[in-house]
Amino acid sequence: MEYYKLTLKINRMKITKCILFSWLLLSSVCLIAQSYKVPAYSTFKLQNGLTVNLMEQHEVPLINVSIILPAGAINDQNQSGIASLTATALKHGTKNYSKLQLEEALNYVGANVNTYAAKEFTILSASFAAYDRAKVLGIIKEIMVEPVFDADAFNKEKSRLLTILEQQKESPDGLIRSYFDKALFGNQVYGNLLDGNSESVSKLTVEDVRQFYKNNYSPNETAISIVGDFSTEEMKKTVTNLFSSWQKSSTTHESAAEKPIDFPKANRVLLLNKDDATETTFYIGSKGVSRSNSDIVAIEVINAYFGGRFTSLLNDELRISTGLTYGAGSWFPTYKYSGSFIISTFTANKTTEAAIDKTLEVIAQFHKNGIDEKSLTSAKNYIKGQFPPRYETSGQLAGLLSEMFWYQFDASYIDNFEKNVDGLDLAKANEIIAKYFPKNHFQFVLIGKASEIKKIAGKYGKVTEMEIKKGP
Amino acid sequence: MKKIFFSVLLLLPVYTNAQLKADDVKTFTLKNGMKFLVVEDFSIPNANMYLFFKVGSRNEHEGITGLSHFFEHMMYNGAKKYGPKMFDRTMEFNGGSNNAYTTENVTVYTNWFPAASSEIIFDLEGDRISSLTIDSAMVESERGVVLSERSTNLENSPWTLLSESVQETAFQQHPYHWPVIGYEDDIKNWQQKDLEKYFKTYYAPNNCVVVVSGALKFEEVKKLAEKYFEPIPSQPLPPVVHIKEPEQNGERRITVQKEVSAPYLMIAYHAVDVKNEDYYALNMLSYILSSGESSRLYSVLVDQKQLATDVYTNFGDNLDPGLFSIYAAANPGVNIDDLEKEIYIQIDKIIKDGISENELQKVKNQILIQFYRQIETINGKSDNIGTYEVFFGDYKKLFEAPANYNKITGAEIQAVAKKYFKKSNRTVGVLQTNVED
Numbered sequence: 001m002e003y004y005k006l007t008l009k010i011n012r013m014k015i016t017k018c019i020l021f022s023w024l025l026l027s028s029v030c031l032i033a034q035s036y037k038v039p040a041y042s043t044f045k046l047q048n049g050l051t052v053n054l055m056e057q058h059e060v061p062l063i064n065v066s067i068i069l070p071a072g073a074i075n076d077q078n079q080s081g082i083a084s085l086t087a088t089a090l091k092h093g094t095k096n097y098s099k100l101q102l103e104e105a106l107n108y109v110g111a112n113v114n115t116y117a118a119k120e121f122t123i124l125s126a127s128f129a130a131y132d133r134a135k136v137l138g139i140i141k142e143i144m145v146e147p148v149f150d151a152d153a154f155n156k157e158k159s160r161l162l163t164i165l166e167q168q169k170e171s172p173d174g175l176i177r178s179y180f181d182k183a184l185f186g187n188q189v190y191g192n193l194l195d196g197n198s199e200s201v202s203k204l205t206v207e208d209v210r211q212f213y214k215n216n217y218s219p220n221e222t223a224i225s226i227v228g229d230f231s232t233e234e235m236k237k238t239v240t241n242l243f244s245s246w247q248k249s250s251t252t253h254e255s256a257a258e259k260p261i262d263f264p265k266a267n268r269v270l271l272l273n274k275d276d277a278t279e280t281t282f283y284i285g286s287k288g289v290s291r292s293n294s295d296i297v298a299i300e301v302i303n304a305y306f307g308g309r310f311t312s313l314l315n316d317e318l319r320i321s322t323g324l325t326y327g328a329g330s331w332f333p334t335y336k337y338s339g340s341f342i343i344s345t346f347t348a349n350k351t352t353e354a355a356i357d358k359t360l361e362v363i364a365q366f367h368k369n370g371i372d373e374k375s376l377t378s379a380k381n382y383i384k385g386q387f388p389p390r391y392e393t394s395g396q397l398a399g400l401l402s403e404m405f406w407y408q409f410d411a412s413y414i415d416n417f418e419k420n421v422d423g424l425d426l427a428k429a430n431e432i433i434a435k436y437f438p439k440n441h442f443q444f445v446l447i448g449k450a451s452e453i454k455k456i457a458g459k460y461g462k463v464t465e466m467e468i469k470k471g472p
Numbered sequence: 473m474k475k476i477f478f479s480v481l482l483l484l485p486v487y488t489n490a491q492l493k494a495d496d497v498k499t500f501t502l503k504n505g506m507k508f509l510v511v512e513d514f515s516i517p518n519a520n521m522y523l524f525f526k527v528g529s530r531n532e533h534e535g536i537t538g539l540s541h542f543f544e545h546m547m548y549n550g551a552k553k554y555g556p557k558m559f560d561r562t563m564e565f566n567g568g569s570n571n572a573y574t575t576e577n578v579t580v581y582t583n584w585f586p587a588a589s590s591e592i593i594f595d596l597e598g599d600r601i602s603s604l605t606i607d608s609a610m611v612e613s614e615r616g617v618v619l620s621e622r623s624t625n626l627e628n629s630p631w632t633l634l635s636e637s638v639q640e641t642a643f644q645q646h647p648y649h650w651p652v653i654g655y656e657d658d659i660k661n662w663q664q665k666d667l668e669k670y671f672k673t674y675y676a677p678n679n680c681v682v683v684v685s686g687a688l689k690f691e692e693v694k695k696l697a698e699k700y701f702e703p704i705p706s707q708p709l710p711p712v713v714h715i716k717e718p719e720q721n722g723e724r725r726i727t728v729q730k731e732v733s734a735p736y737l738m739i740a741y742h743a744v745d746v747k748n749e750d751y752y753a754l755n756m757l758s759y760i761l762s763s764g765e766s767s768r769l770y771s772v773l774v775d776q777k778q779l780a781t782d783v784y785t786n787f788g789d790n791l792d793p794g795l796f797s798i799y800a801a802a803n804p805g806v807n808i809d810d811l812e813k814e815i816y817i818q819i820d821k822i823i824k825d826g827i828s829e830n831e832l833q834k835v836k837n838q839i840l841i842q843f844y845r846q847i848e849t850i851n852g853k854s855d856n857i858g859t860y861e862v863f864f865g866d867y868k869k870l871f872e873a874p875a876n877y878n879k880i881t882g883a884e885i886q887a888v889a890k891k892y893f894k895k896s897n898r899t900v901g902v903l904q905t906n907v908e909d
Contacts, residue, residue: 385567
């Protein structure tokens, strides 16, 4: 449960967030390469095809589990939201635990077990005391392998979800990504909504959930990664005993995500009216890259310079120099077979035009000037410096192992990361900009008060106007 | 009642190794009164520096509300050695990043960097603490940034508006009355001289506690601190906050208008500061009411009766007596009065019948695990060690916390529910679309 504190922390930056004097130049070559390596771990497969990763970490007496399997929103087919509801419904009771018993058992030991569907996959993530591993792993097994899908619990959850879908329309931040993905990917499955919408969810039944589970949950396309305070030998026995009975499925997955995408070929503007908006929340984006792109590290470095850190070009112009916004940034969301590029920011109603114009100006300047040597060094140092904390906790490491399984990369990506950053020279950096950072074919999504911003929206592309109350 | 010692309960790890203990925190105080707490941790080649300044919105007055938070922004906008924009550019060039947060009680600057860059971080901090310059052009652009921050928080969550309204109704005289971000008109009217005075008064080394955790040796940290911070002169201690909120002796209610699909409800009771003897019991009561699906309020309101889509409680850490708050988002079609009534029914159950042994043990288990989660990262270590040092007066209390919680009995929890959850002590806020009918 989230806490809303009286001591409400007002952070400096919503996003995480050289006129360089000669001494900086001197130190620029001297930063010690602090190479971070993936800690040792064991990996093996059960007879039913389940991939198991075990990594010991003993700093605290906790264990983290991450299970990943191919049941994401891209698998919804014509039942938008089914993957998400199924993931939630896993916890509605199992072979030996009713929903209430499950909740009581986990709450009692302070264990967190979350199940949710993302765009490409479903995740079960858990954190619990090492002392309770036998009990909690047994529960996790039942959740994954023996859920009962209680009808009463499903109906309550569905009703709750429909309310939450309505509430989401009150928060532009929460909704804008759904609209953007739809605008960019169109009818290809990467445009699918994560939670569905009111219309699609109303039609779903508990039988649909049962069927979706049957069609999509199988050990042979799944990985379980366990990181924390345990002994590998003992955990190997535990996992083998628990999960060997999970039957392999014979259904094959049609990989709709591999299908080609008809990316828009012109600038377009989606304007979503929110009557009481005092600010415009907007995305400007385009096509990106897939996770397996060989230049992914270089792209991350250059993006840090453009929009991926506090002193980025975007944030420097839009926040620091002009005060138009509290924060502006960019990133490259990646999936297995495709990806996008998104610039995100917000500004008061009356400065909407100024902020959008300024953003486009920054993009144009970026393509015109490219990146210089000093800025490249700074971006490289930044990315390297901020790298190790990504994998500090057992939870982060368990998540990494899931990612490695899903995107089919191995530890060398991590072990060689800093070396690859170092290897990016100026010529290559400028090639990266020209090749991957979009110049045009932008999709704009604006959520704001249409009566105040409609007149300027047409400046940026063909406008489609909708009411946010209608939902995605 | 059987006392269950937590060591038996769950925390014999499979392998005892590198578990953070109170002795792992080493301290020193510079001649100017700046106190340092250092934790050596070589698990990743990074370190952090958390600077806790004892200044927050409670130190303000009307006319300069939000100044502490604004000041937090201005700390990045230029000093003697590193001019405007140079603090961040230099830090990021050296592989570091940073953030900061302001609350009613403190302003905390957080720096995260490769251990190899530690000297430049000390240099940057020493420069701005000793010689911050307040450039008028930067003041104006930063004013726009803060207005944008205020606007986006209000835009994206009804809780922001509701909790600000309830807080200012619950507190009539004490500075907790206004929001940390300040009144919009004060934001638009801060003057340069207000900022300069604030800097002199509150940004003194003897008004600051610094925590460093990570891949740095204690001696290294001490040497850098002596070089870059010790020359900064101490200042007279800032004025004490002398206003105490008079006792609330009657229920207060406030209605707030916003376009929403279903109403939001907040109920706040005056509670205590961290040093009060009821602090631990109240924290446990917060867990019992809303932590997990099997908690009292969640199980009844969300699951059994479907009166709400979600429910939370919060009892924050404060230097002066704060609030214990309950938040619930109503289900559409539910009469908000019914939701409110049901919350009181559940509270009264605890007051009348207390809690079960099972619930008591559950909350102790949850708190203990939370402790371990908090110290798993170097950032969690610094944030918690610093918070305990500043709020409780002693970082060692962080490590004593599990034992202190373990001592609390069910009767004590029942007693604090009875003492604080009184109608006369509560402020109720409802946020909804229709406020006229």
